[in-house]
Structures are given as C-alpha cells and as structure tokens.
Amino acid sequence: MTVNMKRNSYAAPALLLGLFSAQMIATIQVYLSNVHLYRSVTVVLENGYLPIPNQLIMSRLQDFGPALGGGLFFTLTVGAGISILTLGMMWIWDRIFNRRKIVAGLFILFWLLCLVGVNMNGFNPIVTAYFVVIPTMVSIAAVALMPAERDRHVPFHRAMLLVPIVILALVWTSIMDKGLFIDIRDRILLSNPVGAAINNFYYSYTLYAAEVFKTLDQKSLKTCGLESIQTVPISPRLERMLVHHGYLVVENYEDADLRIIEEGGALLFQNRGRTILKTTTEDFFSEPKRVLKEFSVKADGYAFFRQFTILSLLFGFPLALYVIAYTLLFLVATLVCDMRKAAVTASVLCLVIGIALVAPMYYAKGEKIDRNNVSQTIQSTRWQQRVGSLKVVVRERLEIADFPGYETMMSHDRIPERYWLAQAFGVSRQPETYGHLLRLLDDPQPIVVCKALEALGQRGDRAVIPEILRRFENSHHWYEQLYAYQALRTLGWKQAKSI
Numbered sequence: 001m002t003v004n005m006k007r008n009s010y011a012a013p014a015l016l017l018g019l020f021s022a023q024m025i026a027t028i029q030v031y032l033s034n035v036h037l038y039r040s041v042t043v044v045l046e047n048g049y050l051p052i053p054n055q056l057i058m059s060r061l062q063d064f065g066p067a068l069g070g071g072l073f074f075t076l077t078v079g080a081g082i083s084i085l086t087l088g089m090m091w092i093w094d095r096i097f098n099r100r101k102i103v104a105g106l107f108i109l110f111w112l113l114c115l116v117g118v119n120m121n122g123f124n125p126i127v128t129a130y131f132v133v134i135p136t137m138v139s140i141a142a143v144a145l146m147p148a149e150r151d152r153h154v155p156f157h158r159a160m161l162l163v164p165i166v167i168l169a170l171v172w173t174s175i176m177d178k179g180l181f182i183d184i185r186d187r188i189l190l191s192n193p194v195g196a197a198i199n200n201f202y203y204s205y206t207l208y209a210a211e212v213f214k215t216l217d218q219k220s221l222k223t224c225g226l227e228s229i230q231t232v233p234i235s236p237r238l239e240r241m242l243v244h245h246g247y248l249v250v251e252n253y254e255d256a257d258l259r260i261i262e263e264g265g266a267l268l269f270q271n272r273g274r275t276i277l278k279t280t281t282e283d284f285f286s287e288p289k290r291v292l293k294e295f296s297v298k299a300d301g302y303a304f305f306r307q308f309t310i311l312s313l314l315f316g317f318p319l320a321l322y323v324i325a326y327t328l329l330f331l332v333a334t335l336v337c338d339m340r341k342a343a344v345t346a347s348v349l350c351l352v353i354g355i356a357l358v359a360p361m362y363y364a365k366g367e368k369i370d371r372n373n374v375s376q377t378i379q380s381t382r383w384q385q386r387v388g389s390l391k392v393v394v395r396e397r398l399e400i401a402d403f404p405g406y407e408t409m410m411s412h413d414r415i416p417e418r419y420w421l422a423q424a425f426g427v428s429r430q431p432e433t434y435g436h437l438l439r440l441l442d443d444p445q446p447i448v449v450c451k452a453l454e455a456l457g458q459r460g461d462r463a464v465i466p467e468i469l470r471r472f473e474n475s476h477h478w479y480e481q482l483y484a485y486q487a488l489r490t491l492g493w494k495q496a497k498s499i
Contacts, residue, residue, distance in 0.1 A: 010145035012327035014090075015083050015320055018138040022079020025133060026071030026209075027064070029126040033212040034061040034070075039255065040223055047250045048497035050469075052220050052485050053207075053478045061208075069201070070208030074130075074309070080320035081312025082134040087323075090142040111135055117304035122274070127305050164351040165322060171354070172318075175361050186387060186416040187360035196415060196445075203446045203479045213302035213309070216257055216271075217293055220485055222247045225256040234262075234281055241288050243495055258295065271299040326350050371396050379405045383414040390420035394427060401430040410436060418443060419451040426455030434459070441471060450483040457487030465493050 038061040041051045051058065060066050089107045097103040111131055118127045175183075189195030216222055224247040229235045238260065239249045247258055261268040261275075267284060269277040269291075277295045284291050329349050333342035369377050369388045378389040386409065393400050400406050400421075409421045418440065425437040437459075440452035453471070456464050465488060472484040 010142065010147070011087055011323050013145060014087060014138050014141035015080075015323055017141045018083030018086065018134045019075055019079050019320070021134050021137045022082070022130065023068075023071055023075040025126065025129045026074035026079065027067050028071075029074065029212055030070040030208050031064060031067035032126070034067055034208060036255065037061055037211055040221070040253075040257075043223060043250050043253045044221060044248055047248065049221075049248050049495050050472070050485075052481055054473060054475065054481055056474075056476050057478050057481070066205060066208045069205035070212075073206055073209040074212075076317050076320075077309045077312040078130055078305070078316075079134060079312075081308065081316025082130060083138050084316050084319045084323070086135045086138040087142060090139055090146070094143075094146055114304075114308075118308075120304060121299075121301040124301055124305075127302070130305075164347045164354070165319070167351060168322070168354040168358075171358050175358065180361070183361050187384070188357060190415040190447075191360070199415075200446065203450075203477075207478045207482065213306050215296045215300045215302075217296035219257075220246065220482060222257040223250050223253055223255075224248065225250065225253060225259040227251065228259070228261045230262050231281075237285070241285065245288060245292055247292070248495055269295045271295075274299075322350060322354075325353070371398065374398065375403050378403050383412070383417055386412075387414070387416045387420050390417070390424050393424045394420065397427045399430060400424040400428050401433055407436065410439065415445050415448065418445070419448045422448060422451040422455050425452070426458035429459070434461075438467070446477050446479055449477075449480050453480065453483040453487045457490035460491065462491050462493075465491055 038058060041053065041058055041061070045051045045055070045058075053061075089110075093099055093103050093107065114131045115128060118124055118131060185199060189199045211219075224242050226235055226238060226242075226249055229238065242249055242258075250256060255272070257271060259270040261270060265280070267279050267281060268275050269279065276299045277291070279291055326346050330342050330346035333345040337345065363384075369385065369392050371392055374389045374392050377385045378393075380386055380389070389403075390400075390409075392398070393403075406421070406424075409417050412418065422437065422440045425433045425440070437452055437455055440448055443449055443452070453468065456468060468484050468487055468491075472481055472488075475481050475484065
C-alpha cells in the first residue's frame with residue numbers, strides 16, 4: 001500500500017477494530033442484563049403478577065442472539081463515539097503536536113475523567129471496559145497504520161476528508177429539532193424496504209439494550225422486598241402504594257430493585273445491598289412519587305454512560321459511517337484513477353449521498369399543511385402530504401372522522417401513513433373509528449400495532465382492557481407488549497397478584 005493510499009484508508013481499519021471491541025463488550029453487557037431480567041421476570045411470575053416481557057419472550061433472555069442484536073445498539077453509539085474520539089485525538093497528537101508526551105498525558109487524563117464519571121455511583125466493570133479497551137485498541141491500530149511521511153499534498157487530502165464533513169454537519173444542524181428522528185424514520189427508513197427492515201430490527205432488539213441502562217423510574221416493572229418491615233399495619237399500605245407506582249412486592253428475592261428496611265422508626269431504601277435513601281413513613285405516604293423518583297435518581301449508576309450514548313448517537317455514529325463510506329469509495333475509486341482524483345471522487349460522493357439523505361427532511365420542513373386545508377391534503381395523491389395531514393390532525397386534536405376518505409388509508413402500503421392514522425384514532429371520539437383502530441392491532445408492522453395500542457389507552461375506554469390483556473399475553477413481540485402494558489396503565493389498570 002502506497003503512502004497516499006495509507007493516508008486515506010488507515011482510519012477505517014482502526015475504527016472497525018474499535019467497533020469490533022465494542023461489540024464484544026456490548027454483547028456481554030446485554031447478555032448479563034438479560035439474565036438478570038430473566039430472574040426478575042421469573043420472580044414476578046412466581047408471585048402472581050403479569051410479567052413483561054411475557055412468557056413467550058422470557059426464554060429468549062437466556063439466548064445469545066438477543067444479546068448480540070441488542071449489543072449492536074451500543075456498538076453503533078458508544079463504540080462509534082469512543083472510536084471516533086480516539087481517532088481524532090491520535091490525529092491531533094501525531095499531526096499537530098508531533099507526538100508530544102504532555103499532549104498524550106492530557107488525552108489520558110481525559111479518559112481517566114471519563115472513568116470517574118462512569119463509576120461515580122459505584123464501580124461498573126462492563127462500562128469501564130468500554131472506556132479502557134476501545135481507546136487502547138484504536139490507539140494501537142492508529143499508531144501502527146498512520147503513515148509518518150508527509151508530502152506537499154497533505155493539506156489537499158485533509159481538505160478532501162474534512163470539508164464534506166463540515167458542510168454536512170452544517171446542513172444537518174440546520175434541520176435539527178425535536179421531530180428530527182421521527183422525520184428520519186418516516187421519510188428515509190420507512191419509505192423503502194431496506195429502511196423498513198432496519199426499523200424492524202430496531203423494534204426487535206433495542207429493548208434488550210435499553211434495559212441495561214434505564215433508570216428504575218423508567219422501567220415498566222420493578223421488584224420490591226418488604227420482608228424486613230416490622231410494623232405489621234404499615235406493610236399492606238406500603239405494598240398498595242408501591243404496586244400503584246410500578247414496584248411489585250415479591251418474596252425472597254435478594255436482587256430486588258428496592259428493598260425497604262425499617263430501622264428505628266425510619267425507612268431505609270436499599271438497592272443491590274446499598275442504602276440509597278432514608279425517609280420516614282409519613283414522608284413516603286405523603287409524597288410517594290417524589291420519594292421514589294429521588295430513590296431512582298440516587299440509585300442510577302448509568303447517568304454518565306447514558307448521556308455519552310446519546311451524544312454518540314448524534315455525532316459518533318454519523319462520523320463513523322462517513323469514515324467507513326469515504327474509505328470504501330476511495331479504495332474503489334483508486335481502481336480507475338490516481339490517488340488525488342480518488343480522494344476528490346470519494347469526498348464528492350459522500351457529500352452527494354449525505355445531501356440526498358437530508359433532502360427529504362428539507363422538503364418536509366418546507367411543506368407546510370394548515371388545519372384549514374387538511375380536508376384537501378388528506379386525499380392527496382402523495383403519501384407525504386397525507387402523512388403531513390395526519391400529523392396536523394394529531395397535533396391539533398382534530399376529529400379524523402370529519403375528513404372523508406380517511407378509511408382508504410387503512411389499506412395503504414405506506415407504513416408511516418398507517419401508524420399516524422392509528423395516532424389520529426387515538427384523539428378521535430367517534431364510535432366508528434374504534435373499529436378501525438382494533439383492525440390496526442392486526443397490522444403486520446410492529447410500529448403500527450404499538451401506536452394502535454397507545455391510541456387505545458388515549459381513548460380512555462376501560463372496556464377495552466380485556467382485549468389489550470389478551471393481546472399482551474399472546475404477543476411474541478416485546479415492544480408490542482410494552483405499549484400494551486403502558487396502555488393498560490393509562491386506562492387505570494393495576495397489577496394484582498393472581499395467587
């Protein structure tokens with residue numbers, strides 16, 4: 001490999017090594033989380049409660065397949081973020097500071113501070129491994145592969161790599177808002193079969209990853225032990241209050257999410273053997289939601305890791321994708337032209353692809369639909385306008401039954417159209433839309449089923465609770481079960497022991 005080729009392609013192998021390391025760590029992390037969840041769900045089931053995930057999913061928690069798929073989420077977020085950050089540091093250390101030791105020391109200090117952050121609320125060996133193994137592997141690979149030679153074309157090659165990144169960053173930043181990810185899903189992923197497959201993969205595996213670092217407050221089910229409560233009259237009231245807030249009282253489970261100990265008139269809230277919070281029965285009974293929220297925050301050992309994951313999703317993943325795409329295009333281009341032209345070709349193609357992906361979002365932002373013309377746009381021949389109309393219906397809480405032709409959307413092949421229609425049924429109060437909503441529960445796309453279940457909860461009709469419970473118990477999809485459970489809770493249904 002020539003020096004010029006090496007200069008344009010060393011980053012991708014180092015990055016891939018970082019992603020591979022991340023995948024190994026993430027698979028172990030998700031697998032251990034799944035095993036713990038399996039034990040918790042088993043205890044919940046044995047104590048007569050409704051488990052989530054249900055019995056049809058529980059056995060999968062002990063398999064490596066879900067751990068591998070769920071681990072991919074952390075690979076493409078945290079793994080990509082740490083790898084890109086390490087590559088950038090190595091490039092700065094080598095190209096700008098000529099490998100000075102003091103700069104290397106500053107970068108090492110940065111990673112040490114990250115280690116302090118991830119272990120601030122107790123030592124976490126798996127998360128620590130991300131911030132030790134990945135930077136080490138990427139640094140070794142970058143030093144080994146990065147060419148030491150410099151020539152007069154260096155500024156040109158750097159510009160070819162960096163200029164498109166700057167342009168694309170400015171373009172994507174200009175459309176960033178709270179609805180960006182929804183627009184990406186509607187306009188890019190769900191507009192084609194490949195994107196739909198990626199979306200289905202997301203709905204199949206991300207809950208396994210999410211369980212790893214959810215706060216207790218975010219979990220659907222939490223287990224609680226009250227064996228140490230000595231004052232008998234308090235125990236039943238505590239149990240009712242805890243179950244109301246999602247903490248299921250179980251017996252003889254050492255790894256319960258919450259264990260309450262009565263000591264000297266006070267209540268000690270413990271998690272994994274550590275006393276997290278001390279309160280009184282009077283304080284807890286007067287403000288149970290506040291106390292449990294405080295307990296969740298103080299017991300959270302993943303706050304830093306979770307924030308780093310979000311930042312990596314926004315910046316690390318796109319940059320990693322760009323580096324890999326640029327390298328592949330560059331290597332292909334070298335088959336038909338010299339290195340300089342190959343660098344230009346790869347950069348231009350990356351820029352074109354990036355702009356092509358953002359174009360649908362720009363078009364969506366400029367396509368304003370007013371509530372006054374929804375009756376026309378909802379019957380448009382363009383699916384994008386029909387979806388935009390449904391968004392207005394949901395946002396403005398308009399009655400979908402007032403717009404003729406909405407029934408035809410039930411059979412349209414555009415996934416965004418059907419799941420936004422389900423959300424429109426959620427704000428509807430007309431009896432005829434209820435039957436349409438039930439039909440969407442049989443849609444082949446999980447996202448449509450999830451939104452239909454959510455809509456049933458929003459309608460507030462408790463008569464549908466038995467149907468949702470039946471769907472929950474027969475579902476083979478965890479996400480659908482989650483939305484069903486949330487709909488039940490919205491309708492006022494509460495867990496109760498069946499034994």
